[in-house]
């Protein structure tokens with residue numbers, strides 16, 4: 659019987675996924691570089707999450723690494739040049755999480771506008787009947803600016819349109835398949851126009867701190883920011899300040915700069931909805947993602963083409 663291929667898991671994967679992988683692969687959960695020891699030489703594949711990626715020190719410690727399979731779509735924490743230099747193949751779980759991430763953006767948008775979480779806290783604190791309840795804001799008729807118009811941005815546009823909103827987008831280039839939505843080549847102009855600005859861009863150097871004090875000012879005191887992209891896209895200090903002093907009205911955040919750390923100053927703000935990077939975290943989607951991580955690894959080691967290749 660052929661010997662099993664050693665796979666290093668950077669993020670833990672669900673048990674069912676481990677069982678699937680268990681047949682052709684020997685799985686190892688990464689704990690620390692020191693703990694890797696002689697195993698490092700045997701690792702030929704890595705599975706990881708979009709948020710964790712593959713830190714360069716770990717990649718450098720794996721001389722026989724051949725393939726990385728990402729349980730997500732983000733590749734901002736993987737050194738692509740180094741992958742190319744070492745001919746390491748890369749696959750993501752693209753295509754299976756689009757709708758859930760768009761749903762989360764929609765949910766955060768509704769919550770931030772209608773104050774659902776804030777109202778939940780109000781009821782739980784037994785304040786109903788004792789304190790006045792402020793009215794929230796309607797989503798109907800609002801202008802939704804979407805920054806990043808790939809699959810997730812487009813799925814969000816479809817959903818937002820059903821709420822009687824007007825949609826426009828910012829992207830690195832105008833999209834040919836969505837002529838119904840106006841294209842804004844400048845983010846600042848989109849932010850000025852929008853009531854709600856939703857971030858669906860890829861993470862990485864190009865989008866780093868794309869949302870700064872200037873853009874927040876352009877969004878303005880009636881504006882709401884939603885982030886289902888990456889924490890790195892937003893200057894978090896500037897955002898905190900903007901939420902505290904009313905530069906913008908509110909925010910809905912699924913992602914943060916230093917996950918899982920969230921600046922404590924957010925906790926006392928009622929005009930921000932916080933999530934623990936949950937946009938793709940449904941039973942159905944996480945199952946489909948895990949399956950794809952497995953299928954990509956299996957395909958690679960059987961000498962077949964990757965199902966959802968990036969490199």
Ligand code: 8YV
Pocket residue numbers: 669706707708709710729730731732733755935936937938939
């Ligand atoms: C996941 C993500 O939460 O797709 C991505 O890039 O960040 C998320 O879908 C993550 O990959 C799970 O580890």
